[in-house]
Amino acid sequence: MTDPSPSDAVPGPELPYAHTLPRLLGPFDAIALVVGSIIGSGIFLKVDAIAREMVSFGPIIAVWAAGGLAAMCGSLALAELSAMLPHAGGPYVYLRQAYGRCCAFLWGWTEFSVIRTGSLGSLACGTVIYFDRFLQALAEQGALPEWLRGMVPLSHFGQAVLTLLAVLLLSTINIVGTRWGAWMQNVTTVIKVAFLGFLICGPFLLGKAESGNFQPVGAADYGFGFWKHFGLAMVAVFWAYDGWINIGPVAEEIRDPQRNVPLGLVVGMLVIIAVYVLTIIGYHSVLPMRTIQATQTVAADAMGVLIGAWGPAIASLGVMVSTFGALNSNLLSGPRVYFAMARDGLFPAKIRQVHATFRTPAYAIAIQSGWSLVQIMLVFLFTQDPGDAFGTLTDFVILGGTVFYGLTVGAVMLLRFQQPDLERPYRTLGYPLTPLIYLVSVVVVVGSMIVETPLQVAAVGGLMAVGVGAYYYFRRGGLTRS
Known part of the structure; x- marks a missing residue:
């Protein structure tokens, strides 16, 4: 496969910038970006936490469906903004249009310092953790070459090196060409959906499903603690569904964005909700509730029941591909935010340059x-197990991201009032109910985190306060255009 040249780019709406990105991505790329961005680690590493909070099968399915409904409502609102303003930067552009440049800068600041880079760190760690587990599973079956057996399990230093290499490898792929990065996204998306498809269908095709595993079905007696448990479960579900917003920053590079961006969001979210709910049913059909609540490797345990001794190896490989694909999608979309900020003068001018040969925002990819890489090195320096950082990193990502996702969805309503004459090729289905449903879910998640994780909330709040100072510092420093 060859990387398209600039002449291959398909024209889209003319953009008022000297530095623009070619439109190389089609409708399947858009759908794959949404699906690949969302299916990462959550459907494998958050299942136990949700089961512990909701206790019984019915409420567990309900909370996964509720999270999917909230994400769908948010994506329907995002589709209107993406079709109306199909520029690199996504939420940065929408927040700037609705709330002004300071709010938009704070999004980019938080995206760069915590949300995107925190996601990269956690997903890279997850990829290497499961690579290590894959090697161990092969060793247990005697399928690992003799010269590798002495290296398994990987040392702490070895895990650190491979985590850094995972980010470096995918960064290089995305610098070399958007088409190459999208190709990698498409391949990993197909593999991970096929893997989940086996987890969904396997229990029933192989006759391994047990109806008794679905007990208890009805809601437990939570008393006055229901909303606490529901809120904590929604925090975990929000991580599992996180990524639907990633298509926004790449909209400038999608052909016919007024059609293909909403298509990618709607089709992608329908696929995700169906796959997630059916996967949870698949897990529960072969594993009893107490096992799901106690294990961090639910996919490996389920595959062990389905196909025996080789199940954990296959499951580890599938999860590794899944987290690797999600890592790639974050590398694909995140730098477009910094590219847009630099184009506005809020980041150094070098970041807004498009690479002369590869036609990608190479400098933005490099700085992210x-x-x-610095964050990953710090994590490995101060922890003995990269898995220990996963929960904390995801909490930071969800807290910072959810606040700005809520502001982004709110921008749909605000811009309807402020700028009713803007051309809207797509209008949010179910408006105003759909954005309101998402905003209510944001209140539930953020409120739960304020109560349960006050230190993380204080840290993110302090970071945003520093961001306000940074914004005015950059303005005084002459980085912004008049």
């Missing part, structure tokens, strides 16, 4: 990857 560089900061992520």
Whole structure:
């Protein structure tokens, strides 16, 4: 496969910038970006936490469906903004249009310092953790070459090196060409959906499903603690569904964005909700509730029941591909935010340049990857197990992201009032109910985190306060255009 040249780009709406990105991505790329961005680690690493909070099968399915409904409502609102303003930067552009440049800068600041780079770090760690587990499973079956057996399990240093290499490898792929990065996204998306498809169908095709595993079905007696448990479960579900917003920053590079961006969001979210709910049913059909609540490797345990001794190896490989694909999608979309900020004068001008040969925002990709590598090294320096950082990193990502996702969805309503004459090729289905449903879910999640994780809330709040100071510092420093 060859990387398209600039002449291959399909024209879209003319953009008022000297530095623009070619439109190389089609409708399947848009759908794959949504699906690949969302299916990462949540459907494998958050299942136990949700089962512990909701206790019984009925409420567990309900909370996964509720999270999917909230994400769908948010994506329907995002589709209107993406079709109306199909520029690189996504939420940065929408927040700037609705709330002004300071709010938009704070999104980019938080995206760069915590949300995107934190996601990269956690997903890279997850990829290497499951690569290590894959090697261990092969060793247990005697399928690992003799010269590798002495290296398994991987040392702490070895895990650190491979985590850094995972980010470096995918960063290079995305610098070399958007088409190459999208190709990698498409391949990993197909593999991970096929893997989940086996987890969904396997229990019933192989006759392994047990109806008794679905007990208890009805809601437990939570008393006055229901909303606490529901809120904590929604925090975990929000991580599992996180990524639907990633299509926004790449909209400038999608052909016919007024059609293909809403198509990618709607079709992608329908696929995700169906796959997630059916996967949870698949897990529960072969594993009893107490096992799901106690294990962090639910996919490996389920595959062990389905196909025996080789199940954990296959499951580890599938999860590794899934987290690797999600890592790639974050590398694909995140740098477009910094590219847009630099184009507005809020980041150094070098970041807004499009690489002369590869026609990608290479400098934006490089700066994001560089900061992520620093974070990864710090995590490995101060922890003995990369898995220990996963929960904390995801909490930071969800808290910072959910606040700005809520502001982004709210921008749909605000812009309807402020700028009713803007051309809207797509209008939010079910408006105003759909954005309101998402905003209510944001209140539930953020409120739960304020009560249960006050230190993380204080840290993110402090970071945003520093961001306000940074915005005015950059303005005084002459980085912004008049």
